Amino acid sequence: MTTENSGVDSEIPELIPCRMLNEYVYCPRLAYIEWVQSDFADNFHTVEGRNKHRVVDRETGKLPEDTGCEDFEARSVWLSAPHERLTSRMDLVTGSSGETTVVDYKKGAVPANPERSWPSDRVQLCAQGLVLRENGHACDHGILYYIASKTKVEISFTEELVEYTRQTVRDLINLAQSGQIPLPIENSAKCVGCSIAGICLPDETNLIVRSGQDLVKDSEIRRILPARDDSLPLYVQEQGAVISKSGELFEISNKKIKLGQARIFETSQVSVFGNVQVTTQALREMIYRDIPLSFFSVGGWFYGLAHGMSHKNVEIRRSQFNAAENHDMRLKLSSSIVSAKIRNSRTLLMRNHNDLPNEISARLKRLASESLQATSTESLLGVEGAAAHDYFSAFSGMIKQRARKEDESALTFDFNGRNRRPPTDPVNAMLSYAYSLLTKDLTVTAFFVGLDPFLGFYHRPRFGRPALALDLMEEFRPLIADSVVISVINNGIVTPGDFIRRGPSVALNDVARKKFIQAYENRMDSLIAHPVFGYRISYRRALEVQTRLMARVISGEIPDYPAFTTR
Numbered sequence: 001m002t003t004e005n006s007g008v009d010s011e012i013p014e015l016i017p018c019r020m021l022n023e024y025v026y027c028p029r030l031a032y033i034e035w036v037q038s039d040f041a042d043n044f045h046t047v048e049g050r051n052k053h054r055v056v057d058r059e060t061g062k063l064p065e066d067t068g069c070e071d072f073e074a075r076s077v078w079l080s081a082p083h084e085r086l087t088s089r090m091d092l093v094t095g096s097s098g099e100t101t102v103v104d105y106k107k108g109a110v111p112a113n114p115e116r117s118w119p120s121d122r123v124q125l126c127a128q129g130l131v132l133r134e135n136g137h138a139c140d141h142g143i144l145y146y147i148a149s150k151t152k153v154e155i156s157f158t159e160e161l162v163e164y165t166r167q168t169v170r171d172l173i174n175l176a177q178s179g180q181i182p183l184p185i186e187n188s189a190k191c192v193g194c195s196i197a198g199i200c201l202p203d204e205t206n207l208i209v210r211s212g213q214d215l216v217k218d219s220e221i222r223r224i225l226p227a228r229d230d231s232l233p234l235y236v237q238e239q240g241a242v243i244s245k246s247g248e249l250f251e252i253s254n255k256k257i258k259l260g261q262a263r264i265f266e267t268s269q270v271s272v273f274g275n276v277q278v279t280t281q282a283l284r285e286m287i288y289r290d291i292p293l294s295f296f297s298v299g300g301w302f303y304g305l306a307h308g309m310s311h312k313n314v315e316i317r318r319s320q321f322n323a324a325e326n327h328d329m330r331l332k333l334s335s336s337i338v339s340a341k342i343r344n345s346r347t348l349l350m351r352n353h354n355d356l357p358n359e360i361s362a363r364l365k366r367l368a369s370e371s372l373q374a375t376s377t378e379s380l381l382g383v384e385g386a387a388a389h390d391y392f393s394a395f396s397g398m399i400k401q402r403a404r405k406e407d408e409s410a411l412t413f414d415f416n417g418r419n420r421r422p423p424t425d426p427v428n429a430m431l432s433y434a435y436s437l438l439t440k441d442l443t444v445t446a447f448f449v450g451l452d453p454f455l456g457f458y459h460r461p462r463f464g465r466p467a468l469a470l471d472l473m474e475e476f477r478p479l480i481a482d483s484v485v486i487s488v489i490n491n492g493i494v495t496p497g498d499f500i501r502r503g504p505s506v507a508l509n510d511v512a513r514k515k516f517i518q519a520y521e522n523r524m525d526s527l528i529a530h531p532v533f534g535y536r537i538s539y540r541r542a543l544e545v546q547t548r549l550m551a552r553v554i555s556g557e558i559p560d561y562p563a564f565t566t567r
Helices: 018-026 028-036 044-052 119-134 159-178 202-214 280-288 314-324 327-352 358-372 377-398 426-449 467-490 510-525 539-554
Strands: 002-005 008-011 072-081 086-096 099-106 141-146 151-156 232-236 242-246 249-254 257-263 267-273 293-296 302-306 499-502 505-508 527-529 536-538
Touching: 018 028, 018 086, 018 119, 018 159, 028 159, 072 119, 086 119, 099 119, 119 141, 119 151, 119 159, 202 539, 232 510, 242 280, 280 302, 293 426, 302 426, 314 327, 314 539, 327 358, 327 377, 327 467, 327 539, 358 377, 377 467, 426 467, 426 505, 426 510, 426 539, 467 510, 467 539, 505 510, 510 539, 536 539
Parallel strands: 099 141, 232 267, 267 293
Antiparallel strands: 002 008, 072 086, 086 099, 141 151, 242 249, 249 257, 293 302, 499 505, 527 536
């Protein structure tokens, strides 16, 4: 079955998993994200549910073809019903005296309502009954077994329930055919504890859709998603080191000398620098668990990623490619990004500069406004270039620690403007290194969200660069990368003696890189109030929220991109 959607045919699967009916009745948006967009995330509740479900997930017994045979009991039975357009793996199917009963296990307790069951559970159970009927079984009732209260609740498959279940099938198909994701439920308690709350962004989306152009800053809403990630990145820089897998650990060793270890379930990504090896077993585990592996040169040049199969949400990538071909959309997104970058650059200067010239502050404020009025990418590039010139001309005023130059070859933290490829002084070396780390993190985030990191809107897709990651990075350059550089200098974490010179190029030495990465990760883990939503989250979490908001804009769900700026 196909349907016309924005000029592209969208195929609907012939069979719907009965579980998706449960999701649809519970929350249509949840069903759309999980079924149509094939997006999902685990949390404590989903993992706990799978653990409690392990007993019935083992296939035992056999479902007889002759429904009038002797009594039977079969677990984890997979059947399909093409006429009903349903398919299901049923937890338990029993038969006695020619009657078949389906049993569905739920991890929670019996609800305190007259029906002693949730509507979504009853629909899923009835759908499984319809699958059994189409396969020749007499099935007029089923049982919901609520594990937490160890209670069975019998559900009769009445005509009303059967019709409601079939109507739910039709409604879910129509939703998929529409290609329009439903808006989130308003202020629903269902969102709290939902594993895909970080994907859905229910309150954030509703706020932006309601406010439109008049989005009110600091309009605090519920923070449903965790403030910080539980898992952390693993960096390996020791030349000749090997990353291997041992049980539930990644072990790092060099010539059989153990250097360290990391628990796999606590690892969000792995980054290797230079000559670091990864065993096949460790790489396979990373791919299986969606842990991206980033490759850098010894000096920190970001080469690329190794990861598993691409994100299944083709719908969002299709929207991204369509948006990239739309001049007005590209310009609108680019203007928001550049304006936010200039505002954040100005904020960083005002916070840290000893004596910021008024004319630079005023020009940056004016350029941030001008960027929103740009009529072409070329004019926007001109505005950004002028702002960058002003910003870096004042950058040295934020550096408090100065080193006395002992001789002409000695390195200092003097900064006379931005240079790169290669950086020729310590400050530029650290800026390039920080930008490389941030590019890596936003490339990983774009992949995680389901976007193509190589197709941007402001940065054009040339020379294999991750253009979308560079777009998303702009507003965070001053807040994360530049801030880390200033911090490690002013706090004496890195000194001029921590650098090495190779010809005109200057780079951090091995010890200094470790200190710099630690400072970078501390910044990523620090909490900040979101400028639009008001709640406190880490910078690392903010990268994901902003990337998902970008995805919502290009899919047409929200009207404008609410850039991340601080005061």
